[in-house]
Structure formats: C-alpha cells, structure tokens
Amino acid sequence: MDEPPDVATLVAGLSAESESARKYAVFKLKGLLGDPSFADAFIQADGLPPLRQAVLSTSGNTQAYALGSLDALLELDMGWECCDEMVLEKALSLAISHPLVNIVRNALTLIVLVVSRPLAAGQQDGEEPVFGFRALKPALENNPGFLESLVQRLSASDHTLCANALQLVNALMRDAVVNGGEQEWPKFIKRLQDLGVIGGVGMLMRGDAAGDVDSPLSSAIIEFQNLTKMLLRKWRDVMVNMELPEHKRALKTIHLLSNPDPYIPPQGVNGAKVRKHHPEKWRRLGFETESPAWEFDETGYLGMMDLVEYCRRNEDIYQKILLEQFVLPREHRCPLARASLSVTLILYEHFEIDDGTASPDQPSYRNSMYERATQQSVDKLYNPLLLQWGRLHTSALNAFLRLWKDAGAEQEDFYKIEEVVRILVERIVGSAGRKTDVGKVEEKLRVVSLETARRWQMENLNDVYQDAWGPHLVEVREQLHLESLQFMKEQRIRCLLKGSWFPTSTGSKNDEGGTAAWRYVRLSHNRRWLHYQNYPSSRRKTGAEEVPLAELAERIDLHAVTSVDSNVSAAEAAPLAMQMLQNGNDSTETLKESARETSNNTNGNATTTKITILGTSPKTKGSAAAAEDADERVLLELFPPTSPLASEWLDGLLMLLNQQPITKDTTSLIEMMEDWGVRLRMLNLRWEDVDWEALEMSVKGDLGGGGGSDGVGGREVPSREGVDEPYWFALPDEVGG
Structure with a gap:
C-alpha cells in the first residue's frame, strides 16, 4: 500500500x-x-x-x-x-x-x-x-x-x-x-x-x-x-398587542372578511354621534367581549394567525356561518372566534409542542428524540400532519361548528363540545400513519357523526379513571383482594365448622323412602379433623339439623388429605346448557344430552355434584417417608344437593388446605367485596386528588344540555324543602344477613 x-x-x-x-x-x-x-x-x-x-x-x-x-x-x-x-x-x-x-x-x-x-468566544456581535x-x-x-x-x-x-x-x-x-x-x-x-x-x-x-x-x-x-x-x-x-401595526391589521382583517353591514351610529344630543362602531362588532364574530385582545392570552399570536388564515381561505364559508349564527337565539349561537382559539389549543396539546425537543440557540441533529429513533417505529418518529397545521385547524374548526349544530348545544355546553373535538383529534389525527394523506384526515373529520364521537367519548372514560387514579387503584385493589379472600376463607371455614347434611349417593330419592341414606359432615373446632357419620335419614326436618361432634364416630385427619377434586364447574354450567337447549341455540349433541341428563336428575331430587376428598391411608401415619410414597386414595365423597352448599364445602376445603377457591359463587362474592371496597375508598379521596372537571365532563357526555352544577348526569338532587325531622337510611335485610 x-x-x-x-x-x-x-x-x-x-x-x-x-x-x-x-x-x-x-x-x-x-x-x-x-x-x-x-x-x-x-x-x-x-x-x-x-x-x-x-x-x-x-x-x-x-x-x-x-x-x-x-x-x-x-x-x-x-x-x-x-x-x-x-x-x-x-x-x-x-x-x-x-x-x-x-x-x-x-x-x-x-x-x-x-x-x-x-x-467565537469574546467576539462582539457586530465585529x-x-x-x-x-x-x-x-x-x-x-x-x-x-x-x-x-x-x-x-x-x-x-x-x-x-x-x-x-x-x-x-x-x-x-x-x-x-x-x-x-x-x-x-x-x-x-x-x-x-x-x-x-x-x-x-x-x-x-x-x-x-x-x-x-x-x-x-x-x-x-x-x-x-x-x-x-x-x-x-x-x-408572542402576546397580542393592539399597539403593534401588524397585530392591529390582523384583527381588522378578521372583521373586514366577515362582510359587516354598514353601521350608521344613532344621533345623540344636538345631533352628536354617540358611537363610532357597532355595539356587537366583535361579539358578532364569536368573541366574548368588545375588547378581544385579551382573549388571545392563551393562544398568543398563533391563535390570531390561525383565525386569520381560516377567514382568508374560507371567506365564503366564514360569512355564511356568521349569517346562520345571527338568526339563531343568542344562547344557541356557536362563538366562531372562541371555537377557533380552542381548536388551536387542542392541536397545540395534541402535537406536544411544549415537549422541549427544540431549542432556538443550538442545532439538535442528535437530540433526544433522534437518539430514541431506533427504539420507536418510523410512524411514531415522524409527524407529517404537524406541517399541515393550517388545514387541520380548518377541518377541526368546521367539525366543531357541525357538532355544535347537531347537538343543539347552548353557550354553557361549549366545554362539552370542546372535549368531543379533542377526542376526534386524538382518534383521527393521532391514528394517522406516516404516509396518510392529509386529505383523508380532513374527510374523516368532515363526516364523523355525533353518535360516533359520543361512543368514543364513553370508551375514553376508562382512560380518564386510569389517568386520575390508576396507580393508586391498583394498590388498593391488590390490598382489598387479599382482605376479601381472607374474609371469604373464614366464612367458608365457618360453614364447615357448623356442619352439613349430604346424601350418600346420587340415587337418593327422599327422606321417607327407606332407601335413602344421609351423611353428616362437620369440621372440628381445632380445624384438624373432619368428622362424619352416616344416618338413615336427615334431621333437618325435625329442627335438629346440627349433630354434636361426639356422635360422629368417623373422622379424617386433614394432614393426610392431599387434594380435593370435584365436578362443581360442570354442574354450574348445566343450567346454561339447559337454557341453550330450550332456546335452540346449540347444535352440539353432547351438550344437549348433558342438559337433558342434568334436567332429569334434578327432577328426581338427585344431585350430580360430587366432591372427592383424596389422601393417603391412615396406616402410613408415623412414617413420613412411607406417607410420601403411599398411593393416593379416596377418603370421602360428598354429594352436595345445592350449588351454594357445593361452593361452601369445595372452596372451604380448598382454602383450608391453603389453596385458591375455584367456584363461581365464591369468586363472585370476592369480586363484589373488592369492587365495593374500591368504591368506598374512592369516597375518601381528597378533592384536589382528581381532575374533577375533566372527569365530570367525560361522565356526563350530554351534548344537548342538562347536567348542571346541581346534579350529575342531568338528574336533580332531591330537595330537603319541607323536611324538618331527622331521618335515617334503612339497610335492606339481606345486607345485614
């Protein structure tokens, strides 16, 4: 080389x-x-x-x-x-x-x-x-x-x-x-x-x-x-300043493009004119007052630029909208200028303009966003729609005006429509890919219906809850789940301590037929032994349902129990199978046959539910090694006649063995207690913990009015007028039971 x-x-x-x-x-x-x-x-x-x-x-x-x-x-x-x-x-x-x-x-x-x-260092700007x-x-x-x-x-x-x-x-x-x-x-x-x-x-x-x-x-x-x-x-x-010629000229452009009618001021005393301008010169355009400069405080000169561009590029539509608004009652008019400023803020927030990725004093070819490029998809990295700011502003503002009209909104509903437009921008603009043409986005904003927008709003309700309380609710739910599980474990074990009657086989007919045999099973107070005894008939009809432990000769050491098996899940599905059979909604012959068999057994006062307690033989007791090597065998079989009893005993035995419950009844009760516990905890949240205004707007979703400050969802709070005596809420009996 x-x-x-x-x-x-x-x-x-x-x-x-x-x-x-x-x-x-x-x-x-x-x-x-x-x-x-x-x-x-x-x-x-x-x-x-x-x-x-x-x-x-x-x-x-x-x-x-x-x-x-x-x-x-x-x-x-x-x-x-x-x-x-x-x-x-x-x-x-x-x-x-x-x-x-x-x-x-x-x-x-x-x-x-x-x-x-x-x-260079030390160099003056003019050198x-x-x-x-x-x-x-x-x-x-x-x-x-x-x-x-x-x-x-x-x-x-x-x-x-x-x-x-x-x-x-x-x-x-x-x-x-x-x-x-x-x-x-x-x-x-x-x-x-x-x-x-x-x-x-x-x-x-x-x-x-x-x-x-x-x-x-x-x-x-x-x-x-x-x-x-x-x-x-x-x-x-850049704050709007009416002393600056450019700002004054921009605001005047908005007024002149509206095609205002010539205004002849009334004559005052001695023929003097009392006013030079129309008393509603600016409010006619959708401003709140006749001094509109302060209304640009949130959007700055950007909001004025967007409004001027809208008026210039849509002059005919702009004038037509103002004429349509003028013939409506004042409370039903959509304030166009105010809506334009709101759309500017919506786009500003959607594109995260304040994320600080660019600084005017130094180039950022290798800024943080670029460094994350390899970890993001290309569609997330580029945002061509950001460059189409003016067209998006026009389309979103037209959607604002159309939704206002479709909803029959009033002045007090302005923030509700604003929230719906924000959701439209998030859904339509936010879901557009890198190669999506801006014309398609404009078309979607033009045709989206009020019903679709409200459905999207309700779908976002869970996100509002998650944003407000998400991390705290996860912790609360985990804690309440453990508490509810412990409570249900104690309740199920107490059912075992009380004892229950079970038929000894699925062929039992009744207590008077002579062939019936019943088994009473009860857990000992120290929760170590499961006592049981067979009887020719049940004592439930005599009023002496409980049997003392001293009368129960047979018992099982729970330390010898290795597992509990059952067909409770299949039994829970039988009523659904029967319903499907009656409605003709299922074509599977196996499912139909199962439903017919279940129906026949139920009509004969028999049960198909079975709980099998498995364990090692008592002969292996005293030898741990022998117990581990012993074959598992059936220690006891139970045939619960009802679904609640099956749930109590199956989950009670499982939880007694430190296993998770599996029946629908028990899990539903745990979920119910967990859900109500979360609701009660939420009632103790401080006011400043939640963005209540945003949450209320999302919950109401009533774009046609109603839902004032004295009610939720449009329903009035009952008045106390005429009620002088104290009063109490009576709890239903089933709550106390």
Missing part, C-alpha cells in the same frame, strides 16, 4: 500548473484533513491560499474535492479565513445551477457550516468576521434565486443532496430566529413557506428514504420537525 504524501507535496500539488497534479492533491487532501494534527500542519505550511484558489478556479471533480477539503477543515473549526465573500458567492452560485451532484453537495455543506457557526445568515446577505443579493433553488433541491433523487439541502434550510431558519430580530424572522419563515418548503419536507417524511433512521436525511427531517414545533411555540409566546 502506498504511503500517503506529505504536507509539502500536497501544498506544492495545489499550486501546480498541471490539472492532474491539482486533482490528485485535493483528492488525497480530503481524506487526510480529518486528522486535526495533519490539518494543523497543513495550515502551518500555508496550504490555505492554494486551497482557496482551487475552490474558486477549478472545475469538475477537482472543484468537488477542493470544496470537500475545505468542508473538512471547517468541521474542525479551522480555516475560517478562507470563507470570504468570494468563496461564499461561489458556493451559492454552484449550489443554484451546477449540474454535478457532488459539487452541489459539498457547496451546500460549506454554506451550512458557515451559517451554523456560533460567535468581523460575520457568520450566520448575515454572512450570506451580500451573496444572496447577487443570487436572488438561491432560496427557490434550495427548496427545489428537496425533491432531488439523490438522498444525500436532499439531506444537505434540508440541513441548510434548518440552519437558515434557526439563525433567522436567533439573530434575525423580532421583525425579520417571521418574514423569512413566511418566504420559505411560500416557496413550498412544507410540501417538500412532507414528501421526504412520507418517502421510503426516511425509513432509515440512521441516515443524514432522517436527522435533517427530525430537525425540521422540531424547528416547526419551536416556531409554533414562539408564535404562541
């Missing part, structure tokens, strides 16, 4: 008469200048003048290599003395019209580096050399088509060229905001928008090339997206 040439050889090559020698020198130089030590040696050897001359006087690939070498020096913060007006003008002219892509790439990179360079956008002003005056050409480069087929062009757009936007002054940067941003930069970047976002999140193009797209958020935030931070 050839050794790289030394610095002296390269400097001599740059000054050579031969075109091939200069081409070889700049080609080698571009790769070597990435080393700071070599770059420093190159500058010390007076290599900057011949390099500058190569940029200005060569052509073709030689010029491309020369521009690339100068870019490498500037990236190391060296060689800035080369970037005089002649070099910048040369770079601008090459970027505008040169056909070679590699020359245009390097020329755009050079301009990006110049615009992005901050002031030379001047960098940033101001450094390009002389060259831009000689090349007026540069910005238009730059925007056109965004649609180039070469992705690297697109990335370089977009990086320069980003650098110019950022420098204009930081150093352009309050009056200059809005004009420059508007100029870029008029040239079509929004459409160009939108196409890049939706293109396949943006799918590679590690590419320079992806980095530039994310930077532009963050800059757009920064601009929206900056516009919102």
Whole structure:
C-alpha cells in the first residue's frame, strides 16, 4: 500500500500548473484533513491560499474535492479565513445551477457550516468576521434565486443532496430566529413557506428514504420537525398587542372578511354621534367581549394567525356561518372566534409542542428524540400532519361548528363540545400513519357523526379513571383482594365448622323412602379433623339439623388429605346448557344430552355434584417417608344437593388446605367485596386528588344540555324543602344477613 504524501507535496500539488497534479492533491487532501494534527500542519505550511484558489478556479471533480477539503477543515473549526465573500458567492452560485451532484453537495455543506457557526468566544456581535445568515446577505443579493433553488433541491433523487439541502434550510431558519430580530424572522419563515418548503419536507417524511433512521436525511427531517414545533411555540409566546401595526391589521382583517353591514351610529344630543362602531362588532364574530385582545392570552399570536388564515381561505364559508349564527337565539349561537382559539389549543396539546425537543440557540441533529429513533417505529418518529397545521385547524374548526349544530348545544355546553373535538383529534389525527394523506384526515373529520364521537367519548372514560387514579387503584385493589379472600376463607371455614347434611349417593330419592341414606359432615373446632357419620335419614326436618361432634364416630385427619377434586364447574354450567337447549341455540349433541341428563336428575331430587376428598391411608401415619410414597386414595365423597352448599364445602376445603377457591359463587362474592371496597375508598379521596372537571365532563357526555352544577348526569338532587325531622337510611335485610 502506498504511503500517503506529505504536507509539502500536497501544498506544492495545489499550486501546480498541471490539472492532474491539482486533482490528485485535493483528492488525497480530503481524506487526510480529518486528522486535526495533519490539518494543523497543513495550515502551518500555508496550504490555505492554494486551497482557496482551487475552490474558486477549478472545475469538475477537482472543484468537488477542493470544496470537500475545505468542508473538512471547517468541521474542525479551522480555516475560517478562507470563507470570504468570494468563496461564499461561489458556493451559492454552484449550489443554484451546477449540474454535478457532488459539487452541489459539498457547496451546500460549506454554506451550512458557515451559517451554523456560533460567535467565537469574546467576539462582539457586530465585529468581523460575520457568520450566520448575515454572512450570506451580500451573496444572496447577487443570487436572488438561491432560496427557490434550495427548496427545489428537496425533491432531488439523490438522498444525500436532499439531506444537505434540508440541513441548510434548518440552519437558515434557526439563525433567522436567533439573530434575525423580532421583525425579520417571521418574514423569512413566511418566504420559505411560500416557496413550498412544507410540501417538500412532507414528501421526504412520507418517502421510503426516511425509513432509515440512521441516515443524514432522517436527522435533517427530525430537525425540521422540531424547528416547526419551536416556531409554533414562539408564535404562541408572542402576546397580542393592539399597539403593534401588524397585530392591529390582523384583527381588522378578521372583521373586514366577515362582510359587516354598514353601521350608521344613532344621533345623540344636538345631533352628536354617540358611537363610532357597532355595539356587537366583535361579539358578532364569536368573541366574548368588545375588547378581544385579551382573549388571545392563551393562544398568543398563533391563535390570531390561525383565525386569520381560516377567514382568508374560507371567506365564503366564514360569512355564511356568521349569517346562520345571527338568526339563531343568542344562547344557541356557536362563538366562531372562541371555537377557533380552542381548536388551536387542542392541536397545540395534541402535537406536544411544549415537549422541549427544540431549542432556538443550538442545532439538535442528535437530540433526544433522534437518539430514541431506533427504539420507536418510523410512524411514531415522524409527524407529517404537524406541517399541515393550517388545514387541520380548518377541518377541526368546521367539525366543531357541525357538532355544535347537531347537538343543539347552548353557550354553557361549549366545554362539552370542546372535549368531543379533542377526542376526534386524538382518534383521527393521532391514528394517522406516516404516509396518510392529509386529505383523508380532513374527510374523516368532515363526516364523523355525533353518535360516533359520543361512543368514543364513553370508551375514553376508562382512560380518564386510569389517568386520575390508576396507580393508586391498583394498590388498593391488590390490598382489598387479599382482605376479601381472607374474609371469604373464614366464612367458608365457618360453614364447615357448623356442619352439613349430604346424601350418600346420587340415587337418593327422599327422606321417607327407606332407601335413602344421609351423611353428616362437620369440621372440628381445632380445624384438624373432619368428622362424619352416616344416618338413615336427615334431621333437618325435625329442627335438629346440627349433630354434636361426639356422635360422629368417623373422622379424617386433614394432614393426610392431599387434594380435593370435584365436578362443581360442570354442574354450574348445566343450567346454561339447559337454557341453550330450550332456546335452540346449540347444535352440539353432547351438550344437549348433558342438559337433558342434568334436567332429569334434578327432577328426581338427585344431585350430580360430587366432591372427592383424596389422601393417603391412615396406616402410613408415623412414617413420613412411607406417607410420601403411599398411593393416593379416596377418603370421602360428598354429594352436595345445592350449588351454594357445593361452593361452601369445595372452596372451604380448598382454602383450608391453603389453596385458591375455584367456584363461581365464591369468586363472585370476592369480586363484589373488592369492587365495593374500591368504591368506598374512592369516597375518601381528597378533592384536589382528581381532575374533577375533566372527569365530570367525560361522565356526563350530554351534548344537548342538562347536567348542571346541581346534579350529575342531568338528574336533580332531591330537595330537603319541607323536611324538618331527622331521618335515617334503612339497610335492606339481606345486607345485614
């Protein structure tokens, strides 16, 4: 492998008469200048003048290599003395019209580096050399088509060229905001928008090339997206001031586009005119007062811009809406201006403009959002609809007006409609993918019905609860579940301590038939033994249902019980199977046969429910090793005649063995106690713990009015008028039982 040439050889090559020698020198130089030590040696050897001359006087690939070498020096913060007006003008002219892509790439990179360079330490703002956008002003005056050409480069087929062009757009936007002054940067941003930069970047976002999140193009797209958020935030931070001509002119535009009727003021005393303007000049447009400047406090100048753009682009619709509102009673009129400001805030919150991903004083090509790019899907990373802010505002505002009309809303229902529009934006705009055309989003906002919006609102109710109380409710439910489980365990075991009667087989007919045999089973007080005894008949009809433990000769050591088996779950499903059989809803012959058998057994006062207690033989007692190796056998079989009794004994035995309950009756009771426990705990929450206003709006969902402050969901609270004596609530008997 050839050794790289030394610095002296390269400097001599740059000054050579031969075109091939200069081409070889700049080609080698571009790769070597990435080393700071070599770059420093190159500058010390007076290599900057011949390099500058190569940029200005060569052509073709030689010029491309020369521009690339100068870019490498500037990236190391060296060689800035080369970037005089002649070099910048040369770079601008090459970027505008040169056909070679590699020359245009390097020329755009050079301009990006110049615009992005901050002031040096200790340098005053007005001192030379001047960098940033101001450094390009002389060259831009000689090349007026540069910005238009730059925007056109965004649609180039070469992705690297697109990335370089977009990086320069980003650098110019950022420098204009930081150093352009309050009056200059809005004009420059508007100029870029008029040239079509929004459409160009939108196409890049939706293109396949943006799918590679590690590419320079992806980095530039994310930077532009963050800059757009920064601009929206900056516009919102500008307070509306009627002393400023631009703000006064914007508000006047809103009024004039409404096509107001000529106003003839009434004559006062001695013919003096008492008022110059219509008494409802601004309220007619949907403002709350006749001094509308303060109503832009929340949205700032951004809200005024959105309203002016809506009026300009929809002048006929704007005037028609105002005429329709004017003929309605005052309480049924939809305040258009106020609705516009609400939609601005809804979009502002939806796109998370205040997330702080962009700062006006430093570039963020590698910001936190970009660093998370590899962990997010591409659809979540890019948001092309953010660039269509004006069209989304128009569509959402039209949806606001339409829903207001469909709901028959009144002035007091404004916040309810606002909440519904917020849900529409979240559902429709939020679910749109990276390649979704804005026209489809506009169409969905145009046709979505009030019924659909209300259904979405109710679906979001669980999210409201979760957002307000989610983490606390999870902890409370876990605690209450354990408490409810412990309570049911004690209740079920108490049923075992009381004892119960069971038929000894499924063939039992009745107590008087002579063939019936009954078994009484009862748990000992120390909960160690299960006592039982067989009887020819049950004592339940004699009033002496309980049998003392002393009369129960047989017993089972619960330490010897290994498991409890049953068919209770199948028995619980039998009534459902019978119902399906009667309704003709099931075609499975097995299920029909099971239902018929269950029905026949029930009609014969017999039971198919069976609980089997399994364990080891008592003979193995005293030998732990033998007990472990002993075969499991049936210790006792129970045939509960009713479902509640089966649930009590099966779950009681399981919980006595420290196992989980399995029957529907027990689990339903546990869930009921857990649910009511959560409700009671919620009643003890402090007022400031919950966003009650948002919760109330979601719970009511009554877009047609009603549901005032004195009731919930439109129902009035009963009055105490005429009631003088104290009163109490009587609890139902079943609660106490």
